[in-house]
Amino acid sequence: MGKNWDWSYQKGREKRMGLEVDARMHNMPFDPRKIPLHSHCNTMQSYFNKGWQSVRAIDIQLRVDGQQSYKLARTALKQSFGESNGN
Incomplete structure (x- = not known):
């Protein structure tokens, strides 16, 4: 695969x-x-499509769980220590 194809994927x-x-x-x-x-470009779009279709349900779930964990941790820290950086 060429670099542009890898990039599209x-x-x-x-x-x-x-x-x-x-x-x-x-x-x-x-x-x-x-x-x-x-x-x-049909070739570039084809590799983009392959990349799009290569995402599995577990990939999505791990990312969602990570985002939710980050939000929960940020909320807990905010409650413990108050706002930071002037926010």
Whole structure:
């Protein structure tokens, strides 16, 4: 695989992870069959699609769990120590 193809594949994974995690965190619907346009180049789009489709349910769940753990820890620290950095 060429570097541009690798990049498109990675962008497909990143885009799906970002969109699906965001949808789950906000209790919004998400349809993984609706793959966004990444490139008008068929080869680049094909690798983006492969990256998009390579994301597994466990990948999403681990990211969501991590986001929720971060939010819970941040809330607990805020309650213990108050706001930080002037916020």
